[in-house]
Amino acid sequence: MENATEYGTLAKEVAQHLGVNPNTLRRWSLELEKQHYLFERNAKGQRIYYERIFKRYPNVK
Numbered sequence: 001m002e003n004a005t006e007y008g009t010l011a012k013e014v015a016q017h018l019g020v021n022p023n024t025l026r027r028w029s030l031e032l033e034k035q036h037y038l039f040e041r042n043a044k045g046q047r048i049y050y051e052r053i054f055k056r057y058p059n060v061k
Contacts (some may be wrong), residue, residue, distance in 0.1 A: 008040065008048035 011029075015022040029047055030037065039047040 008050050010042075010046055011049065014049045 011022050011025050012048075013026040018025065033039070033054075037053075039049070041047055
């Protein structure tokens with residue numbers, strides 16, 4: 001995730017970095033969205049993850 005801060009990263013790479021299943025990351029993302037966090041999305045509708053969100057929630061696991 002070396003360019004995550006500048007460019008954003010898709011779920012698969014973020015999940016690998018965190019050591020969780022992509023489905024787990026998806027569930028966490030849905031919970032954040034319920035709390036009104038808005039993820040940027042690409043043209044395919046996929047969430048774009050930035051390192052800053054995980055720095056704000058260091059104990060997400």
